[in-house]
Amino acid sequence: MIRTFIAIAALLTSPAAALAKPAAKKPPKVMPLNMFEGAYRFTSTDFNSVTRKPVCTETWTFTKGKLAVESGQEQMTKTFRTIRDRTGDWLAAKTLSSNGKPDCTGNVTTAIDPRESRIYLLPMNSGDFQICPPPSKTADGIPLIGGCYGSLRRIANSDHIF
Numbered sequence: 630m631i632r633t634f635i636a637i638a639a640l641l642t643s644p645a646a647a648l649a650k651p652a653a654k655k656p657p658k659v660m661p662l663n664m665f666e667g668a669y670r671f672t673s674t675d676f677n678s679v680t681r682k683p684v685c686t687e688t689w690t691f692t693k694g695k696l697a698v699e700s701g702q703e704q705m706t707k708t709f710r711t712i713r714d715r716t717g718d719w720l721a722a723k724t725l726s727s728n729g730k731p732d733c734t735g736n737v738t739t740a741i742d743p744r745e746s747r748i749y750l751l752p753m754n755s756g757d758f759q760i761c762p763p764p765s766k767t768a769d770g771i772p773l774i775g776g777c778y779g780s781l782r783r784i785a786n787s788d789h790i791f
Contacts, residue, residue: 665691665709665711665720666691666692666693667690667691667783667784668688668689668690668691668783668784669688669689669690669691669781669782669783669784670686670687670688670689670781670782670784671685671686671687671688671689671760671779671780671781672685672686672779672780672782673685673686673733673778673779674777674778674779674780675779683779684733684734685700685701685732685733685734685779686733687699687700687732687733688784689781691709694708694709694710695707695708695709696708696709696722700732700733701730701731701732701733701734701735702728702730702731702732703727703728703729703730703731703732703733703737703738704727704728704730705724705725705726705727705728705738706724706725706726706727707722707723707724707725708722708723708725709721709722709723710722711750712747716749716763716764716772717749717750717751717764717772718749718750718751718752719747719748719749719750720747720748720750720760721745721746721747722745722746722747722748723743723744723745723746724738724741724742725741726741727741747763748760748761748762748778749761749762749763749764749774750781751774751777753780755782756782756783757780757781757782757783758780758781759774759777759779759780759781760777760778760779760780760781761774761775761776761777761778762776762777762778
């Protein structure tokens with residue numbers, strides 16, 4: 630028993646242990662881009678109280694790192710990447726261009742923001758995704774996901790190409 634203790638103490642105080650570097654942080658895992666190849670329908674969670682239809686419906690077409698968004702009369706082109714980190718899955722996108730026409734809510738993009746934006750992807754059992762703001766945390770550190778903007782569903786047999 631004493632020999633084991635001495636061996637462990639010697640190992641812990643050896644020069645090799647003192648020189649050991651702490652483990653490097655791992656970069657975020659990247660989800661495969663082809664996971665989002667094709668066309669998807671975004672449907673907002675907000676509904677019109679009169680028509681009982683979603684306030685906004687868009688078509689998002691993903692092709693090899695490019696994203697085309699058709700929203701109302703607006704057509705946007707973006708680059709995108711997917712990221713998986715300790716909080717979950719994210720869609721990160723940068724807007725490249727807009728035709729400057731009103732989107733499904735009537736808003737017009739007047740200036741292109743060069744910064745990357747991120748939305749949280751909450752996978753559902755159906756294969757759809759809820760599109761949400763970043764999760765907050767409870768006092769216990771448990772992720773709290775809420776206030777999602779809408780859902781993203783693959784359009785059947787979509788071979789929409791840019």
